[in-house]
Amino acid sequence: MEKRSPRPAGNVGRMDIKLAQCFIAVDDHDKALGFYRDALGLEVRNDVSYETLRWVTVGPPGQPEIGIVLESTVGDPNASEADKEAAATLLAKGLLRGVIFSTDDLDGLFERVSASGAEVLQEPTDQPYGVRDCAFRDPAGNMIRINKRL
Structure with a gap:
C-alpha cells in the first residue's frame, strides 16, 4: 500500500x-x-452603529486587505447574559489574546504608545x-x- 503525504508537494493543490x-x-x-487609531496609528476603515451594535474596523496603513474588528463583548444580541458576563470577566483579567504587530521602528512606536x-x-x-x-x-x-525582526 502506498503511503500518502498529508500535504501536497510543491504548489500542487495549494x-x-x-x-x-x-x-x-x-x-x-x-x-x-484612542489606543488603536491614536496610539498605534491604525486607520479606521469602518465605524457603523445599528441599534445596540457598533461595528468598528481598523487596519494598518498601506494594507487595505487586512482588517481588525474591535468587537464589543456586550453587544451581541445572541449572547446570553451569562456569556456576556463571562466574556467581560475574561477581558477584564487580560485573558483574551490580542494580536502581534510588527514594525521597522520598534523603539519609536514604543515611545509613542507609552506616551x-x-x-x-x-x-x-x-x-x-x-x-x-x-x-x-x-x-x-x-x-x-x-x-521587529532582528
Missing part, C-alpha cells in the same frame, strides 16, 4: 489564502479607538527567537505585542 480580518474584544469602542498612557507590560527586549519586542495592554485589558 490555495491562495490570506488573512482578511481578525477580532479583538473591547468593552468601550471610543477608548479602543499615550497605555499600560506597559514589557519594554523593548531582544528575544532569543529572532525578534525585538514589547507589550502593552489596550484599554480593555488585551495584551498587544509589537515586534
Whole structure:
C-alpha cells in the first residue's frame, strides 16, 4: 500500500489564502479607538452603529486587505447574559489574546504608545527567537505585542 503525504508537494493543490480580518474584544469602542487609531496609528476603515451594535474596523496603513474588528463583548444580541458576563470577566483579567504587530521602528512606536498612557507590560527586549519586542495592554485589558525582526 502506498503511503500518502498529508500535504501536497510543491504548489500542487495549494490555495491562495490570506488573512482578511481578525477580532479583538473591547468593552468601550471610543477608548479602543484612542489606543488603536491614536496610539498605534491604525486607520479606521469602518465605524457603523445599528441599534445596540457598533461595528468598528481598523487596519494598518498601506494594507487595505487586512482588517481588525474591535468587537464589543456586550453587544451581541445572541449572547446570553451569562456569556456576556463571562466574556467581560475574561477581558477584564487580560485573558483574551490580542494580536502581534510588527514594525521597522520598534523603539519609536514604543515611545509613542507609552506616551499615550497605555499600560506597559514589557519594554523593548531582544528575544532569543529572532525578534525585538514589547507589550502593552489596550484599554480593555488585551495584551498587544509589537515586534521587529532582528
